[in-house]
Amino acid sequence: MAFDLSAIGSQFFVGLSRSMILFIVTAGLSFVLGVLRVPNIAHGSLYMIGAFSAFSVTKMVPGATGFWLALILAPLVVAAISFIAERALFCHLYQREHLMLLLFTFALSLILGDLVKITWGAEYKSIMAPKIFDGSVRIFGASIPKYNFFLLIVGPLVAIGLWLLTNKTKLGKIARAAAVDREMVGAVGVNVSWVFAFAFVFGCFMAGLGGALMAPTISITLGMDHNIIIEGFLIVTIGGLGNMWGALVGSLIFGLSQAFGVLFWPQFAIVFPYTAVVIVLLLRPRGILKSVW
Amino acid sequence: MFKALSSKNYLPCAVVLVVLLLLPPILPRFYTYILALIFVTALLAMSLNMVVGHGGLFQFHHGVFYGVGAYAFALLLFKGHMPMWFGFIVAPLIAALVGLLIGWFCVRLTSLYFGMLQISLGSLLWAIVFRWYALTNGDDGIHGVPIPSFVSSVSNAYYFILFFFVLCVGIMYLIHRSPFGMTLQAIRDNPARCSAVGINVKRHQLIAIVMATFFAGVAGVLFVVLEKSVFPDLLFWVLSLEIFIMCLLGGWFTFAGPILGAAISVALRTFVGIYTEYWTLILGVLLILLIFFLPEGVMGFFMQKFGKNRAKESVPAGGQDAQG
Numbered sequence: 001m002a003f004d005l006s007a008i009g010s011q012f013f014v015g016l017s018r019s020m021i022l023f024i025v026t027a028g029l030s031f032v033l034g035v036l037r038v039p040n041i042a043h044g045s046l047y048m049i050g051a052f053s054a055f056s057v058t059k060m061v062p063g064a065t066g067f068w069l070a071l072i073l074a075p076l077v078v079a080a081i082s083f084i085a086e087r088a089l090f091c092h093l094y095q096r097e098h099l100m101l102l103l104f105t106f107a108l109s110l111i112l113g114d115l116v117k118i119t120w121g122a123e124y125k126s127i128m129a130p131k132i133f134d135g136s137v138r139i140f141g142a143s144i145p146k147y148n149f150f151l152l153i154v155g156p157l158v159a160i161g162l163w164l165l166t167n168k169t170k171l172g173k174i175a176r177a178a179a180v181d182r183e184m185v186g187a188v189g190v191n192v193s194w195v196f197a198f199a200f201v202f203g204c205f206m207a208g209l210g211g212a213l214m215a216p217t218i219s220i221t222l223g224m225d226h227n228i229i230i231e232g233f234l235i236v237t238i239g240g241l242g243n244m245w246g247a248l249v250g251s252l253i254f255g256l257s258q259a260f261g262v263l264f265w266p267q268f269a270i271v272f273p274y275t276a277v278v279i280v281l282l283l284r285p286r287g288i289l290k291s292v293w
Numbered sequence: 294m295f296k297a298l299s300s301k302n303y304l305p306c307a308v309v310l311v312v313l314l315l316l317p318p319i320l321p322r323f324y325t326y327i328l329a330l331i332f333v334t335a336l337l338a339m340s341l342n343m344v345v346g347h348g349g350l351f352q353f354h355h356g357v358f359y360g361v362g363a364y365a366f367a368l369l370l371f372k373g374h375m376p377m378w379f380g381f382i383v384a385p386l387i388a389a390l391v392g393l394l395i396g397w398f399c400v401r402l403t404s405l406y407f408g409m410l411q412i413s414l415g416s417l418l419w420a421i422v423f424r425w426y427a428l429t430n431g432d433d434g435i436h437g438v439p440i441p442s443f444v445s446s447v448s449n450a451y452y453f454i455l456f457f458f459v460l461c462v463g464i465m466y467l468i469h470r471s472p473f474g475m476t477l478q479a480i481r482d483n484p485a486r487c488s489a490v491g492i493n494v495k496r497h498q499l500i501a502i503v504m505a506t507f508f509a510g511v512a513g514v515l516f517v518v519l520e521k522s523v524f525p526d527l528l529f530w531v532l533s534l535e536i537f538i539m540c541l542l543g544g545w546f547t548f549a550g551p552i553l554g555a556a557i558s559v560a561l562r563t564f565v566g567i568y569t570e571y572w573t574l575i576l577g578v579l580l581i582l583l584i585f586f587l588p589e590g591v592m593g594f595f596m597q598k599f600g601k602n603r604a605k606e607s608v609p610a611g612g613q614d615a616q617g
Contacts, residue, residue, distance in 0.1 A: 278413050285402045
């Protein structure tokens with residue numbers, strides 16, 4: 001089989017841009033997992049809410065302004081929802097058994113899923129990216145859609161922002177410390193419950209941001225939470241639980257293997273990323289990078 | 294609980310069984326169908342609880358084996374034109390074989406990593422079933438599986454399913470009480486100590502997985518007998534999560550809890566579903582109430598309240614985390 005080199009190239013960049021979205025979503029998931037030690041099943045629902053809120057914002061404010069506004073407002077809506085859920089219910093459960101926390105996030109995902117159905121209905125929705133993203137750009141002879149190129153820029157920016165937040169701010173440092181040893185953090189006088197609240201809300205904010213960024217490239221629909229959350233968990237696991245850079249590595253493996261799967265064997269494209277995950281887990285059961293667990 | 298079940302609980306069990314046997318002529322067809330569906334789901338949840346509740350393994354993608362059993366049975370009858378008894382025997386064996394394969398990889402890892410590897414291997418199978426149109430009809434599924442006429446009516450299917458449900462639960466109970474079952478529970482509570490006294494932990498876990506997946510395969514076959522169709526959602530992880538929740542809901546440190554969890558879940562879906570399409574919202578709210586007020590599950594709650602032997606069965610919180 002002979003493949004057009006530029007086809008491989010453009011598929012590579014499309015996969016890379018999808019990896020960036022996955023990274024933004026899973027970095028949030030990993031952050032929550034690292035600090036709270038809870039696999040947040042509702043993360044996918046929040047991602048879905050991010051996409052739907054972005055749709056609503058672009059409906060209310062038409063044109064390019066609406067799109068940029070949506071990128072800011074949708075994650076904030078998601079953060080507000082998660083803040084309410086955390087302070088009203090979740091924060092009372094931190095002393096409980098782990099599986100109860102997991103069960104709670106599952107219940108939350110059920111509730112949020114139906115609330116989305118009530119608010120937005122079951123029809124497909126779509127968002128148009130602003131005019132500047134029409135057409136495509138050429139990188140090394142491969143042509144990629146401009147919006148994907150935009151994602152390729154946003155991804156590293158978010159990564160740098162995350163690095164600054166977790167390494168250079170006090171709040172980020174406390175959150176990282178709480179991930180390693182929460183009792184010690186509590187002992188030196190930090191209100192751990194609020195650190196958890198911050199971590200949870202921030203992680204969910206990332207889910208909303210990912211959803212809003214993803215919105216123009218897909219049809220927004222119920223059930224998009226199911227796919228992203230399982231991919232998210234696998235990515236976080238192969239990257240190393242709670243490790244932000246692990247989320248990046250995992251996202252790259254997942255996104256790129258999927259993109260090349262489309263190229264080589266379209267019918268079974270979705271088999272490729274799962275195979276990649278299996279191989280990684282068999283070779284490095286604890287994930288590629290160091291996990292905080 | 295098991296002391297209780299062996300002596301004085303035989304009578305209530307027998308009464309329940311007789312009532313269940315008498316129900317189909319009285320009940321409308323729809324309710325008979327729902328009861329049969331509850332048996333199938335309950336068998337699935339019980340099979341999961343063999344490894345989760347009693348084995349302490351994070352079997353996150355149990356639905357795959359249910360789906361494999363269902364698909365194997367449907368394909369043998371639909372494409373292979375095999376007689377039903379042949380499919381009935383072979384399909385659970387295929388499910389168990391897949392369980393052996395996946396389990397063989399998974400038992401090398403512990404706790405969450407075990408679960409994650411299983412999810413990825415299971416999703417792999419799901420993706421194949423979902424996409425392999427030539428064999429499985431892909432996302433359309435297979436409809437109109439030729440089920441012999443003697444079980445094709447709802448009430449006959451009900452008796453058929455009830456028979457195998459009781460048989461399987463009985464076998465599971467014997468396994469649970471056997472030295473093997475006891476060893477498995479010991480491994481759940483303290484794998485390090487079990488390993489130290491010379492128990493081959495991994496092998497016990499693998500055998501438990503194979504047995505559980507066999508019963509999941511039986512449940513899958515019974516599902517096809519009832520529904521006469523299969524679809525890829527049977528292997529999707531959402532279903533696996535649902536059965537996991539059923540175990541938690543019913544009380545997973547009890548033997549019969551998952552039956553209750555499955556019954557609640559199926560009944561909720563059906564009857565709340567009649568009044569509103571937002572039944573998952575109701576389920577979510579109920580789950581949260583349960584987490585806050587009945588952390589031991591419904592069955593666990595009743596046993597604590599009314600049973601005297603609860604203390605014997607109780608496991609210290611966090612017994613699951615002892616692994617790894």
